[in-house]
Amino acid sequence: MFLSTLEIQSIIEHKMLPAVCTCVMEADQSLTIRVCDCMTGKVDLVASHVPLWTLDSPHAIASLVADMRQEIEAHKSINPTYTI
Template structure:
């Protein structure tokens, strides 16, 4: 499957609704993904240096989202974790 970087970003951002999720692309073709609580604006998680090539399949994206959701749930109320 050949998803464009914009499609990958859109899928990830929608996967965290109703939370606010933003993805930004680094020059090295990695993503920084930031997930914030939609009501408080508190940062729930920041994932850095996520290789774009690992997200070129639905399975790759689903795995990343599941891991990030698990990290968010395990750290509720604490400082936002940084996921690598």
């Protein structure tokens, strides 16, 4: 199954909601994915050099999103955000 770059970007951005996610195609055919907290605007994760050619199925994209969510949660448990 072949998905276009725009479809892959759209799926990743949608799956990361409510966070603000932007995907940028790099010259080497990789993606840079930036995920920011929707309330604070704080950058939660930047994944660079994600090979586009490995995101060739919905399962591959879902695995990437799950890994990114896990990384964000792991980082938040180490550096929790407190509201006063």
